[in-house]
Amino acid sequence: xxxxxxxxxxxxxxxxxxxxxxxxxxxxxxxxxxxxxxxxxxxxxxxxxxxxxxxxxxxxxxxxxxxxxxxxxxxxxxxxxxxxxxxxxxxxxxxxxxxxxxxxxxxxxxxxxxxxxxxxxxxxxxxxxxxxxxxxxxxxxxxxxxxxxxxxxxxxxxxxxxxxxxxxxxxxxxxxxxxxxxxxxxxxxxxxxxxxxxxxxxxxxxxxxxxxxxxxxxxxxxxxxxxxxxxxxxxxxxxxxxxxxxxxxxxxxxxxxxxxxxxxxxxxxxxxxxx
Amino acid sequence: xxxxxxxxxxxxxxxxxxxxxxxxxxxxxxxxxxxxxxxxxxxxxxxxxxxxxxxxxxxxxxxxxxxxxxxxxxxxxxxxxxxxxxxxxxxxxxxxxxxxxxxxxxxxxxxxxxxxxxxxxxxxxxxxxxxxxxxxxxxxxxxxxxxxxxxxxxxxxxxxxxxxxxxxxxxxxxxxxxxxxxxxxxxxxxxxxxxxxxxxxxxxxxxxxxxxxxxxxxxxxxxxxxxxxxxxxxxxxxxxxxxxxxxxxxxxxxxxxxxxxxxxxxxxxxxxxxxxxxxxxxxxxxxxxxxxxxxxxxxxxxxxxxxxxxxxxxxxxxxxxxxxxxxxxxxxxxxxxxxxxxxxxxxxxxxxxxxxxxxxxxxxxxxxxxxxxxxxxxxxxxxxxxxxxxxxxxxxxxxxxxxxxxxxxxxxxxxxxxxxxxxxxxxxxxxxxxxxxxxxxxxxxxxxxxxxxxxxxxxxxxxxxxxxxxxxxxxxxxxxxxxxxxxxxxxxxxxxxxxxxxxxxxxxxxxxxxxxxxxxxxxxxxxxxxxxxxxxxxxxxxxxxxxxxxxxxxxxxxxxxxxxxxxxxxxxxxxxxxxxxxxxxxxxxxxxxxxxxxxxxxxxxxxxxxxxxxxxxxxxxxxxxxxxxxxxxxxx
Numbered sequence: 039x040x041x042x043x044x045x046x047x048x049x050x051x052x053x054x055x056x057x058x059x060x061x062x063x064x065x066x067x068x069x070x071x072x073x074x075x076x077x078x079x080x081x082x083x084x085x086x087x088x089x090x091x092x093x094x095x096x097x098x099x100x101x102x103x104x105x106x107x108x109x110x111x112x113x114x115x116x117x118x119x120x121x122x123x124x125x126x127x128x129x130x131x132x133x134x135x136x137x138x139x140x141x142x143x144x145x146x147x148x149x150x151x152x153x154x155x156x157x158x159x160x161x162x163x164x165x166x167x168x169x170x171x172x173x174x175x176x177x178x179x180x181x182x183x184x185x186x187x188x189x190x191x192x193x194x195x196x197x198x199x200x201x202x203x204x205x206x207x208x209x210x211x212x213x214x215x216x217x218x219x220x221x222x223x224x225x226x227x228x229x230x231x232x233x234x235x236x237x238x239x240x241x242x243x244x245x246x247x248x249x250x251x252x253x254x255x256x257x258x259x260x261x262x263x264x265x266x267x268x269x270x271x272x273x274x275x276x277x278x279x280x281x282x283x284x285x286x287x288x289x290x291x292x293x294x295x296x297x298x299x300x301x302x303x304x305x306x307x308x309x310x311x312x313x
Numbered sequence: 314x315x316x317x318x319x320x321x322x323x324x325x326x327x328x329x330x331x332x333x334x335x336x337x338x339x340x341x342x343x344x345x346x347x348x349x350x351x352x353x354x355x356x357x358x359x360x361x362x363x364x365x366x367x368x369x370x371x372x373x374x375x376x377x378x379x380x381x382x383x384x385x386x387x388x389x390x391x392x393x394x395x396x397x398x399x400x401x402x403x404x405x406x407x408x409x410x411x412x413x414x415x416x417x418x419x420x421x422x423x424x425x426x427x428x429x430x431x432x433x434x435x436x437x438x439x440x441x442x443x444x445x446x447x448x449x450x451x452x453x454x455x456x457x458x459x460x461x462x463x464x465x466x467x468x469x470x471x472x473x474x475x476x477x478x479x480x481x482x483x484x485x486x487x488x489x490x491x492x493x494x495x496x497x498x499x500x501x502x503x504x505x506x507x508x509x510x511x512x513x514x515x516x517x518x519x520x521x522x523x524x525x526x527x528x529x530x531x532x533x534x535x536x537x538x539x540x541x542x543x544x545x546x547x548x549x550x551x552x553x554x555x556x557x558x559x560x561x562x563x564x565x566x567x568x569x570x571x572x573x574x575x576x577x578x579x580x581x582x583x584x585x586x587x588x589x590x591x592x593x594x595x596x597x598x599x600x601x602x603x604x605x606x607x608x609x610x611x612x613x614x615x616x617x618x619x620x621x622x623x624x625x626x627x628x629x630x631x632x633x634x635x636x637x638x639x640x641x642x643x644x645x646x647x648x649x650x651x652x653x654x655x656x657x658x659x660x661x662x663x664x665x666x667x668x669x670x671x672x673x674x675x676x677x678x679x680x681x682x683x684x685x686x687x688x689x690x691x692x693x694x695x696x697x698x699x700x701x702x703x704x705x706x707x708x709x710x711x712x713x714x715x716x717x718x719x720x721x722x723x724x725x726x727x728x729x730x731x732x733x734x735x736x737x738x739x740x741x742x743x744x745x746x747x748x749x750x751x752x753x754x755x756x757x758x759x760x761x762x763x764x765x766x767x768x769x770x771x772x773x774x775x776x777x778x779x780x781x782x783x784x785x786x787x788x789x790x791x792x793x794x795x796x797x798x799x800x801x802x803x804x805x806x807x808x809x810x811x812x813x814x815x816x817x818x819x820x821x822x823x824x825x826x827x828x829x830x831x832x833x834x835x836x837x838x839x840x841x842x843x844x845x846x847x848x849x850x851x852x853x854x855x856x857x858x859x860x861x862x863x864x865x866x867x868x869x870x871x872x873x874x875x876x877x878x879x880x881x882x883x884x885x886x887x888x889x890x891x892x893x894x895x896x897x898x899x900x901x902x903x904x905x906x907x908x909x910x911x912x913x914x915x916x917x918x919x920x921x922x923x924x925x926x927x928x929x930x931x932x933x934x935x936x937x938x939x940x941x942x943x944x945x946x947x948x949x
Contacts, residue, residue: 160530163553163568210726217726224695231691235684243554246480246565246672248680249471251379252350256343263336267329274325304343305355 048092055085067205112151169240183226342378453697460690473676514541521665637883848875890921
């Protein structure tokens with residue numbers, strides 16, 4: 039069997055686990071089975087095993103980490119997001135509702151990745167740097183944290199909108215959900231700052247300049263500024279929980295555009311590496 | 314700085330306004346092609362995108378957002394705000410760090426509980442009244458000032474770089490020595506107050522070593538250079554991602570490299586002309602370049618470098634003059650060829666060349682220091698939160714009253730578990746059972762919601778920024794007709810040149826396999842007859858475009874002038890001709906590129922000449938019909 043066929047089998051096995059996990063979360067939350075949250079979290083976590091296997095096989099197949107093609111990038115982004123979700127929900131089962139928002143997004147990300155060209159690409163010499171690995175790793179961690187913040191924002195909006203049902207009731211009060219949104223944003227902001235700094239150090243190592251106003255560099259700065267505005271606005275103006283949730287979703291859209299959409303739209307040094 | 318200015322600079326509205334202005338300007342800079350990062354074609358397209366947009370671009374400097382006065386003013390204002398904010402934060406830090414907390418500090422604590430505990434009977438002595446106040450994770454207070462200082466230093470480093478840094482690039486051939494003068498460098502990019510870049514001593518490129526993957530892609534590139542240092546010559550290595558520091562300068566190697574053809578043109582009685590033709594990679598080890606001779610000749614050179622990266626022993630050469638192919642063939646190093654007209658072309662050798670970039674940025678250390686501060690600060694802000702705790706015990710006979718309070722610096726709702734743990738610990742420490750129900754923790758009064766409308770405005774502004782970016786992105790695509798015209802023009806330009814040079818490989822970038830096979834035959838037929846086709850597009854009109862998914866059909870009216878030329882002398886063969894065609898191009902998207910899959914005439918071509926310069930294999934009823942048939946197939 040070819041390495042690609044093996045990867046595909048492991049990937050789809052992981053997707054199957056995630057879909058079962060998502061259905062399990064829906065069952066546990068909508069049919070008031072809170073004691074089952076840990077079980078479905080474990081099922082979802084089991085999906086990480088074939089997913090990790092697929093990514094490891096990919097590594098041995100192409101000889102580099104998952105950062106060259108949409109196929110690799112989206113799959114590894116989904117891995118990080120699901121791992122973060124599983125860790126969080128395992129520690130705080132009351133937050134199982136987040137899985138109903140974050141898991142479909144991660145599965146969608148994987149599905150999109152699996153439907154793209156899986157061709158193995160060689161790593162050009164400029165990408166052979168330890169700083170690239172940090173740059174990519176931090177970017178993936180921040181995307182995962184921003185996804186969690188967006189999922190919490192959706193849950194908060196449902197709660198504030200008077201949605202009834204035990205899955206919403208089981209979440210903590212709006213103040214606590216809001217605080218967690220900022221905790222996720224805080225983690226995402228830390229990692230995003232590190233993404234930019236590691237990218238700058240790598241650019242300096244490769245081209246002798248740490249900032250060049252390349253379109254994707256500029257978009258990453260826009261994302262950073264968008265979250266900085268949100269954090270400062272919360273600190274200074276104490277906005278309503280609803281405004282915080284909408285602001286979080288707007289910032290999340292900016293971050294998704296920067297990481298997953300704009301590299302295809304704008305000619306940039308980054309677009310060549312993310313075909 | 315006056316007090317009013319300081320108040321303004323540190324006011325929340327000014328700070329958020331500055332951040333929003335920066336985000337908006339960066340969005341414009343990211344979405345609109347910018348000088349320095351965009352290609353010439355993208356900038357031209359931007360200026361031709363309609364009168365209103367062109368006016369806006371020129372009036373607001375939208376094609377150089379990051380250098381226009383508005384951006385620089387906002388950046389300066391933000392820096393001033395940062396400076397004032399940092400001063401305030403440092404004052405506050407000094408006060409908060411050394412403040413002696415009292416019970417009064419906990420009146421506004423979000424977590425407070427007061428309860429009585431019955432003391433155990435066997436207790437030897439009653440606990441004495443005491444109050445314990447302490448602070449955990451005080452270091453978290455450093456986060457915000459450290460982060461903002463890092464940010465300010467980074468802006469300063471960027472400003473110093475823009476003012477004083479200097480860089481230059483040069484292409485060197487193996488064995489070539491670069492003198493220590495600034496003028497020896499190919500191009501200079503100095504800051505506003507920077508001096509032209511130069512090294513303190515000469516540097517010689519000794520060898521270029523390229524490693525490739527088995528399929529021919531570049532894997533690694535390094536060079537060896539000899540440079541003079543304190544009177545001694547040292548050999549050093551520079552590789553992609555590994556620079557070389559010489560004095561205060563750094564030398565970088567990019568991925569631009571390739572073989573060079575050292576050519577010499579000799580003519581009896583004239584000074585010989587020597588040139589190093591630097592060949593650039595066109596994909597998978599295929600390198601091409603061209604040189605202009607003194608007599609109007611253009612020499613096209615091509616080399617295929619294998620996956621082992623060895624130096625090529627020879628090159629493929631085509632010499633053109635006024636549209637005529639004078640020579641085509643392979644030359645080995647040391648070989649010469651006599652050209653029509655009495656000139657001799659000699660290939661001396663084929664060394665490698667590489668592009669070096671020299672940089673001097675004295676503020677680089679400041680940038681790195683600021684990265685370290687930024688990362689330390691942001692980690693402290695979001696992961697280490699200072700918490701003030703208070704426990705007061707008051708004995709009441711066989712009971713004691715315990716007051717527990719917890720006051721986090723930030724994100725208070727997340728500390729409920731920490732507070733519950735503290736309460737449990739105090740109950741256990743007292744060693745008794747709860748005598749009175751605990752007073753529910755007093756929650757901080759929700760803040761006034763006066764900002765609700767302002768928050769909505771912030772969200773709306775973010776969405777506006779976002780949509781403007783997306784709209785600018787959409788605006789980048791030209792109309793279908795314009796796209797079709799460009800594709801047809803590009804196809805005609807490339808195929809004309811392929812006919813002229815007798816080089817079908819040039820067409821790889823514009824035709825699909827089907828049309829490519831046809832062109833191989835047609836160009837090959839002419840080469841076999843010892844001639845090439847020299848064509849000029851006189852006019853082109855796109856009359857229709859139909860696009861459906863991955864296919865595009867383009868109808869055109871074209872007028873061409875062309876003639877056939879003898880290889881070697883360039884002499885005309887047969888008649889010159891001016892023809893008019895109505896064409897249908899079928900483009901297909903292959904590997905993300907629009908390639909010509911097929912070409913058809915949509916009406917009978919109007920052909921100037923009546924006789925073909927070479928016999929056709931296809932028998933035909935009349936000379937006109939023969940010419941038409943041949944044109945249809947060989948139309949560039």
